Amino acid sequence: MAADEDAAFTLPRGATGFFRPKDGPLPETDLRTFRAALYAAARAAGGRVGDLEEQAYPRTFHTATVVDGAGEWTVLCHAHHPWTAFARERREWYTEEFLAPPPWAHAFTDHGFAVLDRAQLTLPLSDVDTSVLTRGEWREVRSYGITTLGGVLFNSWD
Numbered sequence: 826m827a828a829d830e831d832a833a834f835t836l837p838r839g840a841t842g843f844f845r846p847k848d849g850p851l852p853e854t855d856l857r858t859f860r861a862a863l864y865a866a867a868r869a870a871g872g873r874v875g876d877l878e879e880q881a882y883p884r885t886f887h888t889a890t891v892v893d894g895a896g897e898w899t900v901l902c903h904a905h906h907p908w909t910a911f912a913r914e915r916r917e918w919y920t921e922e923f924l925a926p927p928p929w930a931h932a933f934t935d936h937g938f939a940v941l942d943r944a945q946l947t948l949p950l951s952d953v954d955t956s957v958l959t960r961g962e963w964r965e966v967r968s969y970g971i972t973t974l975g976g977v978l979f980n981s982w983d
Contacts, residue, residue, distance in 0.1 A: 834945060834974055835954040839905040841962045841977055842885035851905045859887060859902045862909075862936035866900070867891050869929035878915075880904040883983035888915050891929075898927060901979050907938045908978065910946055920976040921947050946975030953977075 839851035856879065867874045875890030875897060887902040899912040901919070911924040923946040930940045953974050958966070965982045
């Protein structure tokens, strides 16, 4: 898809986790900042931080949990761009299993992260500016049957 000014979301280089050496390394989300935001979120929730698992190949995201009075929330943090999302359970990849951000999600925006909501993450790729994706990235998207923005951002393909 060509660049679309009306697209609801524009994918930047590195959104899929793939990179070409000739383009240089991908940006990295600062894990210390994510950890600080996570602890601030747990305080705002009146809860605690559970597990924190750093991104490992081929997954494109860090995962953590916040336990509050409503239960356990899985927090996803993209490894290359400052995006966070929420899910009920930890998985290796996501397509449409996202939750609306909890009331304490502002702790992430306060630390410079964009909090992506369920409506954004379940956008069909036809509504996303995907012009930056390479042929190889499109091959993976098609191979894995990914049809949503969240599926492109929070994946574990190789």
